[in-house]
Amino acid sequence: xxxxxxxxxxxxxxxxxxxxxxxxxxxxxxxxxxxxxxxxxxxxxxxxxxxxxxxxxxxxxxxxxxxxxxxxxxxxxxxxxxxxxxxxxxxxxxxxxxxxxxxxxxxxxxxxxxxxxxxxxxxxxxxxxxxxxxxxxxxxxxxxxxxxxxxxxxxxxxxxxxxxxxxxxxxxxxxxxxxxxxxxxxxxxxxxxxxxxxxxxxxxxxxxxxxxxxxxxxxxxxxxxxxxxxxxxxxxxxxxxxxxxxxxxxxxxxxxxxxxxxxxxxxxxxxxxxx
Numbered sequence: 001x002x003x004x005x006x007x008x009x010x011x012x013x014x015x016x017x018x019x020x021x022x023x024x025x026x027x028x029x030x031x032x033x034x035x036x037x038x039x040x041x042x043x044x045x046x047x048x049x050x051x052x053x054x055x056x057x058x059x060x061x062x063x064x065x066x067x068x069x070x071x072x073x074x075x076x077x078x079x080x081x082x083x084x085x086x087x088x089x090x091x092x093x094x095x096x097x098x099x100x101x102x103x104x105x106x107x108x109x110x111x112x113x114x115x116x117x118x119x120x121x122x123x124x125x126x127x128x129x130x131x132x133x134x135x136x137x138x139x140x141x142x143x144x145x146x147x148x149x150x151x152x153x154x155x156x157x158x159x160x161x162x163x164x165x166x167x168x169x170x171x172x173x174x175x176x177x178x179x180x181x182x183x184x185x186x187x188x189x190x191x192x193x194x195x196x197x198x199x200x201x202x203x204x205x206x207x208x209x210x211x212x213x214x215x216x217x218x219x220x221x222x223x224x225x226x227x228x229x230x231x232x233x234x235x236x237x238x239x240x241x242x243x244x245x246x247x248x249x250x251x252x253x254x255x256x257x258x259x260x261x262x263x264x265x266x267x268x269x270x271x272x273x274x275x
Contacts, residue, residue: 009063015039016067019162021075024170024183034162039064044163047209076186083180088240089251094170096256098235100263105231109224118225125226129233133175146181148196154182155200163208164227172230175237
């Protein structure tokens, strides 16, 4: 019995760590990893039906939470170090990861077919996302100054990425210039940033779980095609346009290819978990 309990804790902590890492790593959805490890449905049941969910899965909550925090914060520190030395290469790694998830996202979006409303939703969301990000960064020239409100917004986006499998929200934060300050704050365990992100993260997961279930039951194709459009728009907006030399260009290309292959491997694992 003791050995069984140890294995149970180790499994849930490891899954939590990997899901937490997926939450902070652009192109890798924490929700998708939760699906792969068989934790997404119990997690959503806890959020949508707390009494029933907690009675069935209460033993896994503590190790899952501990693992998630460890994975999230440790990856934040590692990415912060990598960003400070090779920002352009890291951005291309993330772009590769995001592009590698597109086939899985398209397959997921087509589970109920590809109706005209779905394609319209994708084009509309992509155009709206591109225009909004371009307007904020170039026309309005809005300088996003990180503070409690913006870090709360970061938590909201991270929560959405956990609730909606396949949706990576980090490119939006990168386009707004919030991703790196958040990373650096989490890496040094800045309590102000941690406490700023946490309310948005928790409130979003609690309030959004039922709504996401409802919207996907009623408008699955349109909703998921819209997610595809948002992912495409936010990815295009972060493409680096200047390089220090041929070596950085070559490293960027290699990082993009590696990221794409890794994301495709995760997609294969998700397919097997569905089967």
